[in-house]
Amino acid sequence: MSDEPGSPARYREPRQARSAATLARVLRAAEEIASSAGLEEMTMTGVAERAGVSVGTIYRRFEDKEQLITALTERMLERREEYMAEQIRKAEPSLSGVMDAYAHALLQSFADSSNLFPELLRARVGASVERGARTITEIHRLLLAAAAPYARQIRRSDPQTALDTVARAVLGACFHNSVRPDPVTGAAAQRQYANELSDMAMAYLLTPDRRHPAES
Numbered sequence: 001m002s003d004e005p006g007s008p009a010r011y012r013e014p015r016q017a018r019s020a021a022t023l024a025r026v027l028r029a030a031e032e033i034a035s036s037a038g039l040e041e042m043t044m045t046g047v048a049e050r051a052g053v054s055v056g057t058i059y060r061r062f063e064d065k066e067q068l069i070t071a072l073t074e075r076m077l078e079r080r081e082e083y084m085a086e087q088i089r090k091a092e093p094s095l096s097g098v099m100d101a102y103a104h105a106l107l108q109s110f111a112d113s114s115n116l117f118p119e120l121l122r123a124r125v126g127a128s129v130e131r132g133a134r135t136i137t138e139i140h141r142l143l144l145a146a147a148a149p150y151a152r153q154i155r156r157s158d159p160q161t162a163l164d165t166v167a168r169a170v171l172g173a174c175f176h177n178s179v180r181p182d183p184v185t186g187a188a189a190q191r192q193y194a195n196e197l198s199d200m201a202m203a204y205l206l207t208p209d210r211r212h213p214a215e216s
Contacts, residue, residue, distance in 0.1 A: 001058065010059070011085070022053060022057065023049075023061060025049045025052070025145060026048075026057075026058060026061070026068075027048060027053070027063050028102045030047045030050075030051075030053035030068055030072050030195045031072060032050060033046055033050055034120075035116045039069060039120070042069075043065070044058050044059070044068065047068065064166055069178060073131055073206075074131055077132060078122060080135060080139075081135055081138050082103075083105060083109060084105050084139050084142055087101050087102075087104070087105035088102060088105065088142050089145060089146075095153045095202070096198070096202050098111070098147045099198045099201045099202055099205075100140070100194075101196070102143050102167070102170060102198075103194040103195075103201065105173075106139070106170060106171060106174045107174045107177065107197070108190070110174045110178040111177070111178060111185075112176065120132075122203075136171065139167075140164070141173070142163075143167050144160070144163055145153070153206070154205045155205070155207060155208045156204075156207075156208070156209055157208075157209045159205075162205055165204070166204055168199075169196050169200075169204075170198075170201055173192045174197075177193070
């Protein structure tokens with residue numbers, strides 16, 4: 001979160017273990033309320049009641065609801081970066097294994113928290129947009145780094161660009177699934193959908209570039 005002129009002020013970070021525990025409780029309460037009722041229905045008073053703290057305690061940490069949403073976004077995005085890193089790290093050591101891990105972990109990340117994650121990314125509150133972009137960049141980096149040892153298997157003329165294309169395509173598909181009125185739900189259906197996304201990505205990566213008419 002930037003400190004440049006015009007940027008929203010950053011919420012106050014805790015410096016003591018007790019304060020950190022209170023902040024975690026507040027953010028957990030905010031996430032529970034927002035997940036069940038939506039961001040619009042989440043209030044500072046409601047969060048205080050759910051967390052078992054005074055409203056004053058929350059306002060000593062956050063100037064307003066916007067800062068609370070920013071902190072909630074930060075918490076959820078950090079968790080998803082950690083989850084993606086862990087899942088990609090555990091991927092089968094092959095190009096298809098990396099793509100499988102990426103597709104399955106990304107779909108699960110968007111499906112988690114009763115659609116709160118995509119709602120936070122759409123909220124465009126404070127520094128949330130910038131923070132969301134950093135997470136997408138980090139997830140992108142994780143995929144490129146994991147796939148790098150298998151780049152020679154890619155049959156596109158520019159393997160790096162090809163990986164960038166599939167990363168964006170799978171990300172877009174997972175985000176779209178989370179906001180559509182009839183998302184893929186249930187463990188079996190989500191597993192199948194992630195497999196299909198991975199299969200499509202692999203089909204593209206293993207297919208040579210399309211030849212233009214002038215080249216034939």
